[in-house]
Amino acid sequence: MAVRLLKRWIVGNPLETKHMVHERLPKWKALAVFSSDALSSVAYATQEILIPLSLFSVAAMSWSIPIALCITALLIAVSTSYWQTIRSYPNGGGAYLVVMDNLGVRPALVTAAALLIDYVLTVSVSVAAGVEAITSAVPVLYEHRLTLGCIAIGIVTMINLRGVRESGTVFALPTYLFIFSFVLLIGVGLFKLLTGSLQPQATLVGTAYPALPVFLILRAFASGCAALTGIEAISNGVPAFRKPESKNAQITLLWMALILSAFFLGITALSHYLLIHPSETETVISLLARQILGDGALYYLVQLSTALILLLAANTSFADFPRVCSLLAKDRFLPRQLSSLGDRLVFSNGIFLLGLVSALLLIVFQGTTHYLIPLYAIGVFLSFTMSQSGMVKHHWKLREPGWKVSLALNALGGVTTAVVLLVIAVTKFSHGAWVVIVLIPLLSLWFRGTREHYRKVAAQLVITDRVDLLKPLKHVVVLPISGIHRGVVDAVQYARSIATDIRVVHVELEEESTARVKHSWDKLNSGLELTILKSPYRSVVQPILEYIRKVDGESGDDLLTVVIPEFVTARWWQTLFHNQTALIIRTALLFQRGKVVTSVRYHLSR
């Protein structure tokens, strides 16, 4: 009862199935809903490029400019590919569906594994980065960042368990606040640079673009690819757009790609010209905003809006992860509990699972974005590659008008992302990427094992032959008693109501008390004989089990019911004061065929 009240208080009252509605979003709302994940990566992408370079030398950081340009080119290629996907899959082209549709089950499961890992990491990375945005502005919170991160995940989980309904409008505010504050940051920064009113606080030592190991440049590039995460969101959500859905979705995708490119290049360029050096306790964005906007209200606006959009990005995974889980569970690749809509019309089990796993990940990686990033991009780029390959197959199969151009664009996107995937896997392998590389095949194998289990169960449960439901069963009841009390009376009456062949047994632990039990039993005049079982080893359960085996052997193929008189204490913890004989007998008989264990309960009132 208390548990139920607590649940109601946290997640709200249950909602009826008929209340399920689907909101149709105008483009400006859709941009807010679907782009938070992609745009928010601006908060950490530049920093991730600078960190490996800065470890080499300050001058090496100038390489961030060409690297950022490469990533922007990659962004254009990937966006173009998804532009195609939107047209071909107007009902929503999530990578799992596209791959399943075109490449079959095994590649689809690999994609699904990559997607699930990606969603979990989106939560962990976004929350870690969001907390870092806050602790950059309020350094006293730095040592509490892990606690803050876990609280944030807890809140987002709770909100999602309640069900997020007013999504469009609620999402618009933080997204447009973020866009506004970053336009301001980059605009003011460029203006001050051009008018010469802003100078780098450090001076560059050595020449720009010094010779670097190629591996280091590739590693910085791989880290920066985190900027592309979330770009596929619009193509998954096409049905949520107003009509014409595909066209509106494509226009929104274009806008998102433009804003993302502008922000990413702007931040990287400003960081370069102001010679920002990554610090452990303060983010690059914070260092930049402090220099450009000073230490006033505008600086705090940038930090706050960054934290908010990152939380929003984490929140989108709470819609996507349970949705993909439920798709997999409906196909029996995951336990079926993940496919059931909860009280509030959301996939509660999936939401709960995501909250738990992402919080654990956050704790393992000490709430630090930089430690999580190497794991992040693998899943994302694997699903990009699989999805584009699926699209290539799609165009090849259907050969709709203009299919050759479409195929070429998707092939280009697929090959590019595959190459990037390889670069990330190699350069980040020892930094943690290996975990994901090992996990993806294991997960996809597990999906198949799960389906196989369900298949076996179904095969065993199907009724193949003619069955006779009217077939009478011969029925023996074994009724163990420890003494003569109220509960025994109920149990005997019940046994009489379900069968005629009743064996009442008592296990002798002390001769004296057994004599008393026998005497009281005879006084009850039940007409039933009491069998006394010896117990040389003082166990209550073993002699009963042996007796059951014996009776079962005698009566052949009939059914045997063990009726156990059990009293239920008034409060649950009082159970600890009593022997758990019923529970032990039930457990012992759990795996034996043809035994039914029935507890007849006598309820104590105090």
Added chain:
Amino acid sequence: MAVRLLKRWIVGNPLETKHMVHERLPKWKALAVFSSDALSSVAYATQEILIPLSLFSVAAMSWSIPIALCITALLIAVSTSYWQTIRSYPNGGGAYLVVMDNLGVRPALVTAAALLIDYVLTVSVSVAAGVEAITSAVPVLYEHRLTLGCIAIGIVTMINLRGVRESGTVFALPTYLFIFSFVLLIGVGLFKLLTGSLQPQATLVGTAYPALPVFLILRAFASGCAALTGIEAISNGVPAFRKPESKNAQITLLWMALILSAFFLGITALSHYLLIHPSETETVISLLARQILGDGALYYLVQLSTALILLLAANTSFADFPRVCSLLAKDRFLPRQLSSLGDRLVFSNGIFLLGLVSALLLIVFQGTTHYLIPLYAIGVFLSFTMSQSGMVKHHWKLREPGWKVSLALNALGGVTTAVVLLVIAVTKFSHGAWVVIVLIPLLSLWFRGTREHYRKVAAQLVITDRVDLLKPLKHVVVLPISGIHRGVVDAVQYARSIATDIRVVHVELEEESTARVKHSWDKLNSGLELTILKSPYRSVVQPILEYIRKVDGESGDDLLTVVIPEFVTARWWQTLFHNQTALIIRTALLFQRGKVVTSVRYHLSR
């Protein structure tokens, strides 16, 4: 199965009740069995006197001599009291029994609480001190002392779960080894001192016996009183002696008191003359033995025999604690599980509990004797005082020949120990004694609450009126099904065998699948109607519970059985892949009267 094999391997095969035997001990064996606890306290008592004094000044440590003399006087008083107890209670005069017999239930429960706490602390303190004896000799083990302590408790627990049978002989070796090595240590020490071949390594600064705060002297005295722990053991164990039991026990008590006094005074005197200064990483005994015997084999013999007798002392609690628990449990002051003899004819639950609690205590107090000592003596001296008070009452009631002298001796013992108890409580209160002072009354209240619970249960279970076991019951069966499969066939056949009024119900989650279920059901030709229950909130369990309530309301005071078709997966973890509907229904109905829940299981083979 695996669990059972593991248990067999650890604790051995079960023993039959008839194998229970009682060994009768000659005096020399009895001394070994019953005195390990008392004698082993020599290992830490002197050190505990020196620590508070040494914190004041080196010269202050000379006060250890008069303090040790006082404690020896106390020892004589307490031994004399127990000498009386042995004569009056030849069947074993444990403090709990003596107090229950003479002073009634409440004082007896306070005594029992003190005793149980004392036994737990005996284990923790002895193991901590034993490990310190080892780490003094082998300093590299110092940082692993907590692990070593836990391993030691684990081993002793395991040995006791197996049952210690050959106790007398096994105990003799380490006890006499200890006596031998300490006679050697003290003898050689005194000889070398008298012949002048041994000199203090430090020189005394300041005058001996400087003025000290009285509180400090009392605190040092209170700490040293740990020397008296275990002195009551012989009076508990009188029936184990050979005839004449009382006389033999008294002689053994005399010997034990003599040896203990000699060792304690000897060690304290030597420590004083050699100006031993307590160290954190090495015990006083170890420092002493190193100076007197050098760094050779004899030194290691002293350390090893000290560790062994301390382990033996811990072991005695594993006999006493479960015994007192079982006495309390038989009187229903503790959960009855503590009164049952296990497989190996020992009170397994009590042994397990003691191992667990003492290990936890060891961990909380970082495996350090000095931190544990302030908690130790309270329980011991409280039980001394209660026991002596009981003896005073005993003499007053019976007035046997010479009762006046006996009463006076016991009264003297009781008053002395009461005064010491007060001194310990005051001087050690803030060092941890408060925990025990709070815990003892709480525990004794809990004992009474437990008995009250059992009394209430018994009152509710007693059959007061005439009952009619032949009274026929009207019987309704509710049978919920999720689909039509093999398990349903078994459940329907079972339901038919126990009742005629059977209501088969199905909860509709999706209209489509419900139609399929209905169609398959009709094809089965069971002659039973299938009721479809709507579920607006997509819960499977709620509509079933509501239906049960409705049927129960209609059918009046008759019994309702819910028969649930359940399949049992081939491996236990596969259960996680399936909905736990049966479990949820069972739990929901647990506290409702007149509902019987029966699972009819269908076993999957793979």
